[in-house]
Amino acid sequence: MKIRAAVLESFGEPLAVQEVELAEPRAGEVLVRLHACGVCHTDLYTASGADPSGYAPTVLGHEGAGVVEAVGPDVASLAPGDHVVTLFSPQCRECIHCLDPRTNLCLAIREEQNKGHLPDGTTRISRDGEEIRSFMGCSTFAECTVMPEIALAKVSPEAPFEHACLFACGLSTGLGAAINTAAVRPGSTCAVFGAGMVGLGAVAGCRLQGAERIICVDLSPQRLELARGQGATDLLEGGEGTVERILELTGGFGADYTFEATGNVAVMRQAVEAARMGWGLCTVAGVAGRGETLDVVPRLLITGRRIAGSSFGGVKGRDQVPALVDRYLAGEIDLDPFVSHRISLDEVNRGFELMEAQDGIRSVIEFA
Ligand SMILES: NC(=O)c1ccc[n+]([C@@H]2O[C@H](COP(=O)([O-])OP(=O)(O)OC[C@H]3O[C@@H](n4cnc5c(N)ncnc54)[C@H](O)[C@@H]3O)[C@@H](O)[C@H]2O)c1
Ligand SMILES: [Zn+2]
Ligand SMILES: [Zn+2]
Secondary structure, eight states: OEEEEEEEOSTTSOOEEEEEEEOOOOTTEEEEEEEEEEOOHHHHHHHHTOOTTOOSSEEOOOEEEEEEEEEOTTOOSOOTTOEEEEOSSOOOSOSTTTTSTTOOOOOSSHHHHHTTOOTTSOOSEEETTEEEEESTTTOOSBSEEEEEGGGEEEOOTTSOHHHHGGGGTHHHHHHHIIIIISOOOTTOEEEEEOOSHHHHHHHHHHHHTTOSEEEEEESOHHHHHHHHHHTOSEEEEOSTTHHHHHHHHTTTSOBSEEEEOSOOHHHHHHHHHTBOTTTOEEEEOSOOOTTOOOOOOHHHHHTTOEEEEOSGGGOOHHHHHHHHHHHHHTTSSOOGGGEEEEEOGGGHHHHHHHHHTTOSSEEEEEOO
């Protein structure tokens, strides 16, 4: 079938929205019609050419929500009409990692996904016979996409698409960092560094876990106000001296749980140093630049601090994303402030510009 999609032709160039060919879903695959898709830093990172593992041409986009239109052979868990959220982090429910509660890093399709292929080593998108690779296994800057069944979470049809798509990436990452990775205990003190989609999700996650105090650190006063709306009790403008200020706010000890959601290794260090001696746990969600390292004085670890990394918030997508969406539908999370701009697929490059200008949290593409 013919679909319109935003193609990254070459790095550093604006995406080109055009008609491409999308083939039928094969075994274990699903054809999804997109209704909404968030524009994320990871899309821009690849478009810019900064990602050394990036490739072109490809259809970017990975924060999709839509409706199943058709399923290929051997698809048992989804049927036409189901509402789905796309998962760059799949869940096969069979591999050694999926069977273990300690991780969400499914092993089933990693290699082919990293190469821009569907699990069988081919792609479904093409143009004049030329293959166009898939991005993060999703390619959701498009009217329709074909994805593996194991990379789709079936969610409540009650959830508006523009909110459902937020669960595809940063929001679930932040929520999961607090709920799964750190498993914040009720009554705790938390400190969240960064108030973008991930950090705000972490603030909401800490609140849902019953944290008593949630300190949020960011450089932007507007973003700190959004953090207050998600449950932050103390707002700090970041920079030098942040660790000392958190220690002052916590009786000299530091926070029970800290979260890093900036991708800046200097901030990661602050997040480690702001964690409490004895049991303070620092959860790192930000993605650092290639080759950068985290500087930590080992004494901080010997005196009881721990550091954990969190990919997609440790969320096992097919099981947990639907549950998170249900919590949102029950009124536990306010997502309106996160959708800052609604744009059309043709305006996708404007979505990048708004992101570079730090204008709002998410621009969401709405498909007509
Ligand atoms: N682990 C994962 O699976 C996963 C998933 C999605 C995104 N990420 C990563 O998480 C990070 C955050 O993503 P986002 O979408 O929220 O990004 P974002 O750019 O919207 O938010 C980052 C925030 O950090 C703030 N910040 C910058 N420097 C700071 C400092 N010195 N002190 C305090 N705050 C500071 C910025 O003002 C901004 O509000 C990125 O590194 C992203 O790549 C990780
Ligand atoms: Zn994303
Ligand atoms: Zn698996």
